[in-house]
Every structure is written in C-alpha cells, then in structure tokens.
Amino acid sequence: MQRLSITDPGFETAFTRLVDGRRESDITVSQDVATIVERVRRRGDTALAEYTRRFDKHDLVDDADWCIAPEACRAAYEGLDAPLRDALDLAAQRIEAYHRDQLPADRDFTDGAGVRLGARWQPVDAAGLYVPGGRAAYPSSLLMNAIPARVAGVERLVVVTPTRGGESNPLVLAAAHLAGVDEIWCIGGAQAIAALAYGTERIARVDVVTGPGNAWVAEAKRQLYGVVGIDMVAGPSEILVIADGDNDPDWIAADLLSQAEHDPTSQSILITDDAAFANQVEDRVDTQSAQLATRTTAQASWRDNGVMIVVETLDQAIPLANRLAAEHVELAVADPSSLFAGLRHAGSVFLGRHTPEAVGDYVAGPNHVLPTGRRARFASGLSVLDFMKRTSFIELDPGALAAIGPAAVALAEAEGLPAHANSVSMRLK
Amino acid sequence: MQRLSITDPGFETAFTRLVDGRRESDITVSQDVATIVERVRRRGDTALAEYTRRFDKHDLVDDADWCIAPEACRAAYEGLDAPLRDALDLAAQRIEAYHRDQLPADRDFTDGAGVRLGARWQPVDAAGLYVPGGRAAYPSSLLMNAIPARVAGVERLVVVTPTRGGESNPLVLAAAHLAGVDEIWCIGGAQAIAALAYGTERIARVDVVTGPGNAWVAEAKRQLYGVVGIDMVAGPSEILVIADGDNDPDWIAADLLSQAEHDPTSQSILITDDAAFANQVEDRVDTQSAQLATRTTAQASWRDNGVMIVVETLDQAIPLANRLAAEHVELAVADPSSLFAGLRHAGSVFLGRHTPEAVGDYVAGPNHVLPTGRRARFASGLSVLDFMKRTSFIELDPGALAAIGPAAVALAEAEGLPAHANSVSMRLK
Incomplete structure (x- = not known):
C-alpha cells in the first residue's frame, strides 16, 4: 500500500505515476486470438469443438453438449432458496426500472425552411453476452448485461459461457431464466466471441457483443470491433x-476491501483530510482482510495497488479525483453535494455515508458495467443505448429544396464533387 | 455493374454474396501502425517531426510549421466569395440547430424505496478531429465533426491535418474558423492519431478522436481505442x-453517381420494381458520368461495385434493404411512409422524390458521418453523445439501505464476495 500526502515535495510526481500507471495484464495474446478468430470464421463449429475440447475439456457432440436448455435455467431458478430468489427478483426489478427510463425518444419535426427532420431509435436484432466461467461467473453481471x-x-438474446468439464453455475442459469435469455451456448474464450460475430452452422451471428472476460476475450472483442458492436x-x-474523519473507519475499510477482493490487479484508493483517520482505516483493513475467505486476493490487491492520500481540505480531493477518473467514487461526507458538483470524471458516484459501492453492484438499479482505467474521461456505463x-431521416418538398438546395450545390462544387451538385441542381429546375 | 432480378434462380446466392462482400482495402498496415504509435508514445515531437518529413515532405521546426494560427483561419473565412461563405454559414447553422436538440437530459429522482438515483451527462474535456489532406479535405466533414x-x-477542440509541402486547404481553414476550432496541427497519418491519444511535448492529449482517414489512420484509431474514445x-x-418507375431517371442516375464519385470502392445500388426504368437509369448513368470531372472515379465505382436489382413489388425491397443495412437509403416514391416503417437498418434515410442524398451531406442538419459496411445493424451516425x-449516481439514507441492503448482502454472499457483503451489513446494524 502506498501512502501519499499532498504536502510531500514529491507528491505531484508520485500522483502522476499513479494516474499513468497501467494495471492491465501485459499478456500479448494478439496473434493467438487472430488465429482463433480466423479459424472459427472459416471452419465454424468444427473449430469451436476443437478449441472447446482443448481449452475447456468439454466435448461438443450432441445438442445437450452445445446448449443449456431453457428448462434447466427454469429449474435452477425454481431450486433457489427463497431469500436468494427474492434478492435476485428485487435486483432484476430495480435494474429493469432504472434502465427503462433510459429508452430514448424519437424525433420528427419540420423546421422553418420546410425541411422535415428526425431520428428513429431501434434495437439491434440480436445481442450476445459473454459470461465468464468458474469463480467470475456472476449472476449479477448476467442481469446487468441482459436486462438492458x-x-x-x-x-434474440444469446449467452456464451465456458463450461469446464460440462459444469455450469446454477445461480447464473437462474439469472438467465429471470432475464429471459433465449440461447445459452457452452463455449468460451476468443472462439466464442468469433462465433457470435461471424456465426457458425449452429449459432446465428449477433449484432452486439457485451460482457466481461479474460485477456483473450477482451482482445477478440477488440479485433472484431466493427464486425459487431462491442461494449x-x-x-x-x-x-x-473520498472520506472525512467523521466516518466509521470500519465501514470505509470494508468499502476499500470490496474492490480489493475482486482481483489482485484491482485498485482501492482513499483520499481523506484526516491523517489519524487514515491510520485507523489502514488498521481496520488489516484486521478485516485477515478474516475474509477472499483474503489472498484482497491482501495482494491492497498491498500492491492500494493507495491512501492525505489532503489538507477535501476540496483538494476533487481535482485529484478528476485526474483519476475512477470507475467508482464514494463521497463519504455528511453533505456530498458540493464535492459532487465539481466531479467531472467518474463511472458511478455513491453519495453520503450510507451508500456502500456494493449496493450498486447488485440492487440499486444503475448498471455496474462501468468504464475502468481512467476511461470515465470519455466513456459511460453500459446502457440501453448500447443495444440500440x-x-x-430527411424529407424535402420542392419548396424546402429551393430554400436549402442552392447552398448544397455551392458547397459540392467547392469540394470538387460535381455529381453531388447535379443531384440537387437537376431537381431545382 | 451487376444486374440482378429477384426472380432469377441464382438471386439468393448472388444477393448473399453482395451482402457479405467486403469493399475495404485489404492493405495490412497493423505492424507499421504499431511501430509508429509506439515511437510517438516514447519520443513525442521528435518522432512526429521525423514521420512528417518522411510522409508529408513537411519540416516541423518553428511554431509556424507546427500550427496554423487562428488568424489564418479567420482570413481564409473572410476571403471566401460571399455565396460560398453564405452556404458555409447556412450549413453550420443548420447542423448546429439539429445537434443542439440531441443534448441529453440529466436524471435525478428518488424512488419508492427511498433510493435517490440519477445520471449526469458531461462533455469530454478535449476532442481531436482528423481532417485528411489533399482532395479528401472536405470543409463539410470538418463542420460535421466539430459542431457536435x-x-x-x-x-478544447483540436484539428490534425497533413499539410503536404506545407499546403493547406483554405476552405477547410474557413470551416475551422466557423466551427471555433482551438488548435490546428500540421500532422497526419497514424502519427497524428498517436499524438492526440498520448500527447507530446507540444500537443496535449485529448479524450476522443473522430474524423475520416486512410487505412493507416483507421488502424491507428482501432489500436488506440480504449486509450481514447473513437467514432x-x-x-x-x-x-x-429504392425507386419506382415514376421517377425522372436522370435524377436517380445523379444520386447513384453522387456516391460513385467519392471513391472507386464506393457502392451505389438501385432497387426498382420497373425493369424498363432500370434500363433508362443505366443509360443516364453512362451519359452523365462521361461528363463529370470525377468520371474516372465514378465510372470505376459504378463498373466494379454498382448494382441494379429488379423486384416484383417495392415491398420486396425492404427485407433486402435491411440485409444491406446501407449508410444512405433513398425512398424515391410518392408516399414513402409505409416503406420507411419497415426499414430496420440504415444510417440515414432520404424520403420522397425531392430529397437527394447530397442535401444531407451539406445542409440538411443531421450528421453525414454514418455507419458504413452493414454497420447500421448496430451503429449510429456521429452525434453530440460521442463527445459526452x-x-x-446513487444516494441512500439508512431507511433506503434497510430496504434494499439485505438483498445485496444475500447476492454478495452467493457470489462468494464477503467484503461486498460486509460493506453493506455493517451499515445495517
């Protein structure tokens, strides 16, 4: 864990290093992924079966090997303990309500020149959702991708998920039932992304692919960007x-650990104006983390990537926060409104002392798929718009064309595009 | 030019080949671009000067070599002939008016569980616009990228543009003045995209890069996607x-040629229910194209990529149009509303007989940067949202946390993330 104070002479250098630091794994998988993608493109299901046998130890022979049936998802949902099923229901309802309000309005109007103008939003025909296998198979991620x-x-909503040795996670299947997923294919990795993008004999191609994955999945999405839409x-x-000294240090320590337990490369940063409070939080992080079932991961993340920054006043935290452009920002103060007003770059913001980030991961409603690695400077969380x-559209009558057509002719001629000019001027005669 | 009829036995095969055909140039520039990007990242302005000397025959020494001053842009604008200046003004006004209506509304509400939820839209800090050099330096493209x-x-709005031998296009400078561009750098190619993404000693990095370019520029954007936002x-x-037989064949021929004159890889497709009309249009394309200053390009495009499809009824055109998912679709019929209602995938639609696509290129108002290559299945034209x-945000008080917190605890425990659960359950005590 790195500790900085804004009054240190070396602060600016250390903070710049923090902002510019990359925590992405540097595995170069570009060539491997290109080979896999090309092979799935050319050989379809045969290539999928080969890669799935090799990487997931799973033989794709019968339909039952390829797909998980909707009945299995329903059975998984119905088999959940009631409190867990209720929690999943509540999450789905709240996510749906929040995202329903994101549906964009169409436009259709005629302006002063008599030109009819507008825009019409429509959904894509089919979406593919990647669900990682093993530990990282989170039902909450499935809901956050499928419901929007x-x-x-x-x-048509298609899930692909690696089922190592044919094993799948019943909670994920339950979530798929709840979200109304149409198809679940037992494939993963770059080969699954290629199958979604190009289609195979069994799997019809989709238009947009979203969802988290390992370095191979991420690189496949990058390479296929443009063939399909991606998040x-x-x-x-x-x-x-960002917390003042009036917080319970145990609460803040738990919030920092809730990111740290995800992965050793996760990063938890505290900015406070109270050095003594920082000491208390550090102490509680150590105490709490020792008791976690996820302690190996959480302790590694905190040791390697954890940061505590002491500032003189919390106003100084905001320019630092804007440079960090973090995925999640908590403003743990009594009245967060003025700090929030100054915040320019953040994926999602959690206001006040009673809003732990984890409520946003599950049940608050806004999407938990958010821009990481300083990308909140230019990117937004997943939304309904990613699937639309x-x-x-433009409609002119002869009067409207007479009003604006001559300017189009002048510009087309100036750009050296005479057929553009002709197509307008012929209609002006 | 390829001619198909929906009643041909081989139609489905030929049409599928058309839909799946790639017209992108297959130059593989990936490794070259990776080298350029890495060198600009490490060596900054030194690398920019080397590449600019090599590729653009332009020496970057003094400030005047690096930048085009705002005064030069103003002088270019003031030096335009009055009709052309008026046309540029009209275009800018109409583009601005259409895009101003795209500004999204923020949300901030408290739901039935007492949870405050919302979303706040903000612009990115800085945007970089690529403007190609030479013939493809279109002032209309500058307006369509800069105004949104x-x-x-x-x-901060930054233009990069290669100035071969130090030459720049006065119309582009005039458009830059009109759009309020803050900086113009005389650099181009992959090196310019890398400079915008990473920043150099002279050039501060931006957050989003848009604008058309050659294969090197496109590949650099693809490689830097995630470091910056891109269109x-x-x-x-x-x-x-899509035209019935009651159109003037000269008008439709001009519309087809207005795309063909862009580039030999451009594609113009006519679908009509009138075979005799198709013959007339073919004839007029030949006559008109012979008289164009752009005839070499237009004739090559029409010969290699032009298509005419005869259908029995225009209703049959709509499923074909949805498979083509074209950048521009004209519905040249008396009442286009029912055809338009069935159209699912198109970048921009031009309704009726008096709406040539070229009005959309310049003065109608909607953006002319549109998804190509069947990407209208999942992508939209450039908009204000690309720069925001x-x-x-989420805010809970103790009552709201009591209402939804227990579900978050249940889900976190089920996902094996105890620190997530702790961060909520501690606050519930």
Whole structure:
C-alpha cells in the first residue's frame, strides 16, 4: 500500500505515476486470438469443438453438449432458496426500472425552411453476452448485461459461457431464466466471441457483443470491433473513496476491501483530510482482510495497488479525483453535494455515508458495467443505448429544396464533387 | 455493374454474396501502425517531426510549421466569395440547430424505496478531429465533426491535418474558423492519431478522436481505442436507392453517381420494381458520368461495385434493404411512409422524390458521418453523445439501505464476495 500526502515535495510526481500507471495484464495474446478468430470464421463449429475440447475439456457432440436448455435455467431458478430468489427478483426489478427510463425518444419535426427532420431509435436484432466461467461467473453481471438488452427490445438474446468439464453455475442459469435469455451456448474464450460475430452452422451471428472476460476475450472483442458492436474493453476494477474523519473507519475499510477482493490487479484508493483517520482505516483493513475467505486476493490487491492520500481540505480531493477518473467514487461526507458538483470524471458516484459501492453492484438499479482505467474521461456505463441504434431521416418538398438546395450545390462544387451538385441542381429546375 | 432480378434462380446466392462482400482495402498496415504509435508514445515531437518529413515532405521546426494560427483561419473565412461563405454559414447553422436538440437530459429522482438515483451527462474535456489532406479535405466533414463537439460543450477542440509541402486547404481553414476550432496541427497519418491519444511535448492529449482517414489512420484509431474514445471505423461510402418507375431517371442516375464519385470502392445500388426504368437509369448513368470531372472515379465505382436489382413489388425491397443495412437509403416514391416503417437498418434515410442524398451531406442538419459496411445493424451516425459521457449516481439514507441492503448482502454472499457483503451489513446494524 502506498501512502501519499499532498504536502510531500514529491507528491505531484508520485500522483502522476499513479494516474499513468497501467494495471492491465501485459499478456500479448494478439496473434493467438487472430488465429482463433480466423479459424472459427472459416471452419465454424468444427473449430469451436476443437478449441472447446482443448481449452475447456468439454466435448461438443450432441445438442445437450452445445446448449443449456431453457428448462434447466427454469429449474435452477425454481431450486433457489427463497431469500436468494427474492434478492435476485428485487435486483432484476430495480435494474429493469432504472434502465427503462433510459429508452430514448424519437424525433420528427419540420423546421422553418420546410425541411422535415428526425431520428428513429431501434434495437439491434440480436445481442450476445459473454459470461465468464468458474469463480467470475456472476449472476449479477448476467442481469446487468441482459436486462438492458431486453429493455431495448432486442429479440434474440444469446449467452456464451465456458463450461469446464460440462459444469455450469446454477445461480447464473437462474439469472438467465429471470432475464429471459433465449440461447445459452457452452463455449468460451476468443472462439466464442468469433462465433457470435461471424456465426457458425449452429449459432446465428449477433449484432452486439457485451460482457466481461479474460485477456483473450477482451482482445477478440477488440479485433472484431466493427464486425459487431462491442461494449467498452474493461480493465481491472477500481474504487476511490473520498472520506472525512467523521466516518466509521470500519465501514470505509470494508468499502476499500470490496474492490480489493475482486482481483489482485484491482485498485482501492482513499483520499481523506484526516491523517489519524487514515491510520485507523489502514488498521481496520488489516484486521478485516485477515478474516475474509477472499483474503489472498484482497491482501495482494491492497498491498500492491492500494493507495491512501492525505489532503489538507477535501476540496483538494476533487481535482485529484478528476485526474483519476475512477470507475467508482464514494463521497463519504455528511453533505456530498458540493464535492459532487465539481466531479467531472467518474463511472458511478455513491453519495453520503450510507451508500456502500456494493449496493450498486447488485440492487440499486444503475448498471455496474462501468468504464475502468481512467476511461470515465470519455466513456459511460453500459446502457440501453448500447443495444440500440439511431437512424436519421430527411424529407424535402420542392419548396424546402429551393430554400436549402442552392447552398448544397455551392458547397459540392467547392469540394470538387460535381455529381453531388447535379443531384440537387437537376431537381431545382 | 451487376444486374440482378429477384426472380432469377441464382438471386439468393448472388444477393448473399453482395451482402457479405467486403469493399475495404485489404492493405495490412497493423505492424507499421504499431511501430509508429509506439515511437510517438516514447519520443513525442521528435518522432512526429521525423514521420512528417518522411510522409508529408513537411519540416516541423518553428511554431509556424507546427500550427496554423487562428488568424489564418479567420482570413481564409473572410476571403471566401460571399455565396460560398453564405452556404458555409447556412450549413453550420443548420447542423448546429439539429445537434443542439440531441443534448441529453440529466436524471435525478428518488424512488419508492427511498433510493435517490440519477445520471449526469458531461462533455469530454478535449476532442481531436482528423481532417485528411489533399482532395479528401472536405470543409463539410470538418463542420460535421466539430459542431457536435462544440454543442456538447467540449472546451478544447483540436484539428490534425497533413499539410503536404506545407499546403493547406483554405476552405477547410474557413470551416475551422466557423466551427471555433482551438488548435490546428500540421500532422497526419497514424502519427497524428498517436499524438492526440498520448500527447507530446507540444500537443496535449485529448479524450476522443473522430474524423475520416486512410487505412493507416483507421488502424491507428482501432489500436488506440480504449486509450481514447473513437467514432466508428469507417469504410467506403454507399447508397441504396429504392425507386419506382415514376421517377425522372436522370435524377436517380445523379444520386447513384453522387456516391460513385467519392471513391472507386464506393457502392451505389438501385432497387426498382420497373425493369424498363432500370434500363433508362443505366443509360443516364453512362451519359452523365462521361461528363463529370470525377468520371474516372465514378465510372470505376459504378463498373466494379454498382448494382441494379429488379423486384416484383417495392415491398420486396425492404427485407433486402435491411440485409444491406446501407449508410444512405433513398425512398424515391410518392408516399414513402409505409416503406420507411419497415426499414430496420440504415444510417440515414432520404424520403420522397425531392430529397437527394447530397442535401444531407451539406445542409440538411443531421450528421453525414454514418455507419458504413452493414454497420447500421448496430451503429449510429456521429452525434453530440460521442463527445459526452454519463455518470450514474446513487444516494441512500439508512431507511433506503434497510430496504434494499439485505438483498445485496444475500447476492454478495452467493457470489462468494464477503467484503461486498460486509460493506453493506455493517451499515445495517
């Protein structure tokens, strides 16, 4: 864990290093992924079966090997303990309600020159969702990816997920049932992304691919960007907690650890104006982390990537927060409004002392798929818009063309595009 | 030019080949671009000067070599002939008005569980616009990229443009003045994209890079996606005209040629229910194209990529149009409303007989940067949203946390993330 104070002479250098530091794994998988993608493109299901046998130790022979049936998902949902099923229901309802309000309005109007203009939003035909296998198979991620697609009106919702040795996670299947997933294919890795993008004999191609994955999955999405739409390539998770000394240090320590337990490359940062409070939090992080079932990961993350920054006043925290552009920002103060007003770059913000980031991971409603690695400077969390596209439209009558057509002719001629000019001027005669 | 009829036995095969055909140039520049990007990242302005000397025959020594001053842009604007200046003004006004209506609304509400939820949109800090050199330096493209950024509220607007031998296009400078561009750097190619993404000694980095370019520029954007935000990677332009036999064949021929004159890889497609009309249009394309200053390009495009499809009824055109997902679609019929209602995938639609696509290139108002190469299945034209990002926010008081917190605890425990659960359950005591 790194400790900085804004009054240190070396602060600016150390903070700049923090902002510019990359925590992404540097595995170069580009060539491997290109080979896999090309092979799935050319050989379809045969290539999928080969890679799945090799990487997931799973033989794709019968339909039952390839797909998980909707009945299995329903059975998994119905088999959940009631409190857990209720929690999943509540999460799904709240996520759906929040995302339903994101549906964009169409436009259709005629302006002063008599030109009819507008824009029409429509869902994509089909969306593919990647769900990682093993420990990282989170039902909450499935809901956060599938529900916005469903709200957008996507007709065909396809999940791909590696099932090592044929094993799948019943909680994920339950979530798939709840979200109304149409197909679940037992494939993973770069080969699954290629199958979604190009289609194979069994799997019809989709239009958009979202969802988290390892370095191979991320690189496949990057390489296929343009063949399909993709969500932002995600890096390790991160939290920035801005807290005064009046917080319970145990609460803040738990918030820092909730990011740290995700992955050793996750990053938890505390900025406070109270050095004694920072000491208390550090102490509680050590105490709490020792008791976690996830302690190996959480302790490694905190040791290697944890940061505590002491400032003189919390106002100084905001320019630092804007440079960090963190995925999650907690403003743990009595009245967060003025700090929030100055915050320019953040994926999602958690206001006040009673809003732990984890409520946003599960049940608050806004999406938990958020820009990481300083990308909140330019990117947004996943939304209904990622599963829709906008078509603009224009309609002129002869009067409207007479009003604006001559300017188009002048500009086309100036750009050296005479056929553009002709197509307008012929209609002006 | 390829001619198909829906009643041909081989139609489905030929049409599928058309839909799946790639017109992108297959130059593999990936390794070259990776080298350039890495060198600009490490060596900054030194690398920029070397590449600019080599590729653009332009020496970057003094400030005047590096930058085009705002005064030069103002002088270029004031030096335009009055009709051309008026046309540029009209275009800028109409583009601005259309895009101002795209500004998204923030959300801030408290739901039935007492949870405050919302989303706040803010512009990125800085945007970089690529403007190609030479013939493809279009002032209309500068307006279409710069004005949405300005409307979004972007504070710093940076243009990069190669100035071969130090030459720049006065119309582009005039458009830069009109759009309020803050900086113009005389650099181009992959090296310019790398400079915008990483920053150099002279050039501060930006957050989003948009604008058209050659294969090197497109590949650099693809490689730097995630370091900066980018707009969709663009391929060759295309138009699909759906027309009945009551159109003036000269008008439709001009519309087809207005795409063909862009580039030999551009594609113009006519679908009509009148075979005799198709013959007339073919004839007029030949006549008109012979008289164009752009005939070499237009004739090559029409010969190699032009398509005419005869259908039995125009209703049959719509499923074909949805598979083509063209950048531009004209519906040249008396009442286009029912055809338009069935159209699912198109970048921009031009309704009726008096709406040539070229009015959309210049003065209608909607953006002319549109998804190409069937990407209208999942992508939209450039908009104000490309220069903004959304931050979600959540605020709970103890009552709201008591209402939804227990579900978060249950889900966190089920996912094996105890620190997530702790951060909520501690606050519930």
